[in-house]
Amino acid sequence: MVITTYLCSLSAHIIRMAIFSVSLQIALPLLVITNATLIKKGWDTCHFGSVECECQKVPDNLLKVDCSRRQLVKIPSLYSNVTWIDLSNNHIDNISVGFPKIVGYIDLSGNRIHHLDRKPFRGLYNLKSLNLEKNRINTSLMYKGLFADLHSLTKLNLKGNIQDQFKRTIIKDDVFSELISLQSLKIDGPTNVTFGKGFASLSRLQKLDLSGITGNCSFKRISKNMFLHMPRLIYVDVSACDILDIEEGAFGKLQYLEHLDVSHNKQLGFASLPNITHNLNNTSIKSLRCNEMNCLSGIGTKILKRHFENLKHTNISEIYFEKNRLEQLEPGALRLLPNTIDIISFGENKLTQGRYMIDFFFFRNIRVLNISVQLRPPPYPESIFETCAEKTDNFDSALKELHTPKECVKEYQASLNSFIYKSWWHGKIIGTIIVPKTLEVIYANMSRFYGIAPEFGINATGLREIYVQDNFFYSWNGPIYGVENIEIADVSNNYCSYISKSIMKYAIGLRILKASKNNIGKSLASDAEGEIFENTVSLEFLDLSYNNIFYLSTSMFKNMQKLRTLNLQNNQLSSWRVKVDHMKNMKYINLKQNKLTAFDKKSRVSFGNLFQLTNLTIDLSENQLLCSCDSKEFLEWITRHRKHFINFEYYECSSSSSHKFNFSDPDVSAMLLSKSCKSYQTIYIVSSIAAAFLSSIIIGITLVKNKWKIRYVVYKFKQRFRKHKGYFTNFQSGTPCYEYDAMISYSPKELSFVLTDVIPRLENGAGFKLYVKDRDEPVGTPFGETIMEAIQNSRRVVCLVTKSYLKSKLQDYELNMSRMEAIEDRGNLNFVHLILFPDVCNVSISIQTLDLVRQECFTEYPEEQCALDDFWERLRSIISKEFL
Template identity: 60%
Template sequence: MAMLVYARLFKIFILYLLKIGSIAYAKPEWFTCEFEVAKCACRNISDHRVWADCSKRKLTRIPVFSSNVSGIDFSDNLVRVISNEFPKNVSYIDLSRNQIEALDGQPFRELYHLKTLNLQRNRINITLFNRSLFSDLHSLNELNLKGNIQNKFKPTIIHDVVFSELRSLQTLKIDGPTNVTFGEGFSYLTRLTTLDLSGITGICSFNVIYRNMFIHMQNLAYLDVSACDIVDIEANAFGLLPNLQHLDVSHNKHLGLASLPNITFNLNRTSIKVLKVSGITCLSGIGTKVRKHHLENLKGTNITEIYLEKNRIEQLEPGALRFMENTLTILSLGENKLTQGKYIIDYFFFKNIRVLNVSVQLRPAPYPESIFENCEDRTDVLNSNLEEIEDYNASFSQKIQITNLHSNPLYTFYIPKSLEVIYANVSRLYDIIPELGINASGLRELYFQDNFFYAWNGPVHNEYVEILDLSNNYCSYISKGFLRYAKGLKVLNLSKNNIGRSLSEDIDGNIFENTVSLEYLDLSQNNIRALPKTLFKNIRKLRKLDVHNNQISEWSASTDQLQNIEVINLQQNRLTTFDKETQCSFEHLFQISNLTIDLSGNKLRCSCENLEFLTWITQHKSHFVKFETYECSASDSRSFNFSSAASSLLTLKERCKSYLYVYIGFSVLAAFLISLIIGVLLVRNKWKIRYLIFKFKQRIEQQRGYSQNFQSQSTGYEYDAMISYSPRELKFVITDLIPHLEDETGLNLYIKDRDEPLGAPKGEPIMEAIQKSRRVICLITKSYLKSKWQDFELNIARMEAIEDRKDLHFVHLILFPEVNNCNVLNVISDLIRNKCFTEYPGEACAFEEFWKELGVLISKDTE
């Protein structure tokens, strides 16, 4: 039952988070009122009627209240004696947790309208009640006398003649002393439907429930005898109560499961709806087993809820649960030791079951109570003629279908359509979640947190589940198709796992692609470093997104489509800023959905580079939870204070402005210097660059098979020399140079006007000719020095000499007399310094010697 209450509270909490600010709570208007020396708090509850709260004021006496007071709360004071009369029209009196020792005389005289009287936790001796004590309480509906027994070993008598005067009483909460009896006088209480003897809220010490213990309370509908140290219950003790609907015998650990046949005896003759038998075994011991005969008396009842929690149950005999009728809506087996077995098939035969709780299995027994408890389970006396276990193969095939899907089987579970909730948290479930089907159109809530489902492969075929909790399952992998059929899912809790890597790899947004109804998503504590842009592309109904306690350093997930988002929890991550796109997206959501974001626990960057973000977040600080507590990173910790963000922003802007001109000037200067250096380098090395570009292109073409003549690395050359000359010197080349060097000496020369291919791009033949030649001979004249193309030929030949031939003597200059040596030195000084030149003679007598030396020079190998 505790798990059921917990789950319902969780659901209510989630719905509250989704509707923050939508509910307005009406607060009662209290005012101070005085009754003699007592100062109390009062509020009007109807016309001329007042409720007086005088609790927890250390008052030692009850004052005289005004006649218009109809409700009195005098609990938690120091009253010993009721000395004054109460107002005649009072309907509620609470005197609990005082020090009242006796109810002498008639303290409730003429209180004909009193409906509720609470005397819990005083020192009243019930044995001393006088016969006329309650004679005027004609309208009393509820009486609470619990916690008044000071010594449970001292005999206490419940006088039935005293209570017989309470003809309107419906609820009686009283201690259960040893040898308690409810005499014939209780038969006059025909409206009494609730009897609470629980030792949890009071004192209960009787050990046996006899067959006739409640025989005079035929109208009882609610009976609570939990935690009463009961060791035995006679058969038919509850079967004699035809109107009994709710029976609680929990936490009587001496009973054992062997007492179940007596507890349930003849319950089919009652109106039983709820049976609580939790904790009726010792805290420690070996596992127990629920057998068929334990529950066979439930056959024929209309029971709707049964609680068998905390009984160390490890197994159930197959078929035992089938003694419960199809009226069952809640079955709770939480906090036991359940191991899996064929009895699980019995769950699926309940046609109207709504909640199945098998959560919190194998929880350790409480320490040190389990060690020092004096307890021994009542055990079954089994005869040798036990029924044979029936064959469950047919039942298994009815409720679980196995289909061969590729190489893996597809398990389909056929669950009752009425089943709405399954609690299986802390149930020792250990495995991957494979592809499986759940045929249950009524299933709405699944709680599987705190188990060991370490990989979620799926998909799970069910479109009806609305709440799924898989938190704290040590999962490190979620497949992209796991939630493929989760179209009806509204609340999804995947926190406290390790699926951050799987999420970051989902760049197409497949994981949540089909969760179109999702409103609450918890991805906290999942070691998430980044979320892909399209992860939430189809979750248009999302209201709350929780990703706190991760390692996100940059928010990249798109939120434009989250038109209904109200809360995004990003606390305790590594965020320092939002980029412009994210700012625009959030700003749009601020206007249409009143979004609030929690960035607490992140270290924001508070510097000039992040000024735009700081300005933006300050403008929208009303949308950021705990804005005043935000902190800057360690390097910026003194520069910005979010508790006074506006003034800190102005200070930061002024400081950043003073540096702006420095940054601009430095940037311009740096750009100019860099450009100048690059320009100088380019000018000084332009020929080298052009040469290297040509070589690179040549290698690429060679790899593609386009060039067959790349011979720079070979020792054989097609030409002995390439002649570089100005077009004005063509006549000299034809009439002088060719006859002397080719005809007479037999050298093979490259003459561009003769040997250059027709239609070739200008420049490329020159480079190829240079590479095919043993030497380059340049005829340096005035016209040569003025020609750009001759300048090109000379410098490319020079680069060939430096980069490839590794010898400047590859290039040889013929300096004509008309050339000024100073001009030549300025252009090709390095060649002059290395004596890579010959002066053309000015006298005819020296021509023959000149051509002879030039021929020898060309023939000489430079390698």
């Protein structure tokens, strides 16, 4: 199963490589053409026989010649004044033609040279740089005298010439001993490589590059005498050589050594560090690179005190331990590094938090701290199928108990107190982190930091740049004190959903802020006064892209006079209200991939003013621009200023647009839109007037038809806010009680009838309590309120309908309001009873009155005297009768 999986992975890898190879074959000619075009500047075409090259004149009538990538099979005959020759990437297989005697630079890399017969460099006394990289030269076949005339040669590159790593290759010291001026040697490192006594004559040799990254390197061991005859080396690179073992003190004899690179030797492990660093205090070491000196996969590794013990008395300034699966350092290990440390890099590891982190802040001169990319897994599938076994320590000094537990706690607490302490910040005592004054840059991106950014202080006067992107600081509370000198901050992709208004209160020196790929849209929308960025007066670059921002207030960037670039790409902005008039230095605003439909008039004026003062460009692509008569002014404006809009010709109208607009031909489109909108304008005006007229008629009819209901509702609404008397409900019995048994509604002409007939028969004779307005109406109360109170305080309303009654507006009011009371409150039209007198019984106008109530709710007043007693008896019965 494993074999099958491996074969599948291998097949997929081969396919990918094949695709890459084809793509490379297609891309390389294009790249060559592009490069050639770029190089053309200052160069002229020249010919050497049938060979066409590029030439450039230099002082003293000398010539530089570029014949690279010409598919040459042999070296052309060059002019005697040629001092610089590039013949790289051709098909030359031998050096048969001599070079000009004054030549100082020759590049023959990327050819097919097998042999260097007949002393091809004879007479080249002025040659300083010779590049024979990536040929097929066997150093074992080199002979004494090959480099005899290269008295001035300072740089020699023979990397990438070993074709068969299993074939024995020798570096002959007597051949290289002739290069008395050589300063830099780049050469492959064959198995069992040695540098014999002949190299002792290279007294100026300072740089030795054996790296397998740029060439072939396969030796497994570095003995303590490997560089014995190269005592003046300053730079040694033995990276990617598959080294298994380094003897103690192999580099300690190089008195002038400043730069040592043992990276990418995966099986050395941290256990080899004591041997590597042995006696480095006797050298001039400044930079040590130990990247990827552990296998790709495995449990986390740990740096112990003894690994750094030999560096304690050196003057090293840079140290790199990247890609080592490093998870922990023994507390105190970093303190063994000297105070000359300037740069520390532990990037691309798997560091977890621990006591060792306190040690970072004890360096006095540290300038750059890199603890970034702590989340990246090892490459697949190499990490699965690699055969690798790094050296491990026989013991872990961290496990030794040098102190009692109580003493350990005291030591830790003392260290912690020197790392974090309380200090006064603007009248408050705040927890403060001490950072070395010399620290300028912190790289902590992808470092698995998790939590909130609380209120705290940083004592870091020298800190200028901080990179904490790709972590999990999900809430930025703050404020953070002591950040006045920070100029660059990257807090992108931190899953932040909240940013307080005081987080950047003291970031007055911040020039570049990258806060993309978070979710702070709600926090920004709630900042109506622009308090979040109120104090960032030095900001020049602001990236808020991919933040789900749906609204920005007018004052959001009110104090950013120096802002040059604003990136708001891929948000949810549907309108633009931000004030920009004061941004006189603005160069670019990215509003791509939002939901903007247009700019309002105020925004157009603001941007127009900036267009006159600056070369401002705006990107509105992939928005939902509205193309209609409503946005005509915006479309005409953006057409006039289209040079200020990036990719303007590719803008598109939204699907909800009522008109078409071709942004690739905006002038014609704007003209057509203007004509179309004019033709529609008349229709819109007529339609609007007709609609308004029709609406007013409908509203008028509705009001007239429901005028009594409206009056009743208005009165009831007013009644809620004033105290009134009369009507109440007996909640114990559930039976409503009224002050009057009946209200008598009549016209003034029937007053005598009321006094002589109604009152005596119903009130005196039957014992009913009647409301008679001429008798019971309170003085000083508006008649409308008086009528409504009388209606509400009566069990019945009895209307004496005569001709004069029907013609009276007051009685019309009484009758209709009584009807509304019956419908809306009493729930029964029996509440109103009409007494129809003979003068209206045969008149058509009475039908309108009868329509107000049901037919059974009226009684005719008899003309015969004999029927009067029955009439009054029936009326008494109606008044006394209960109804639901």
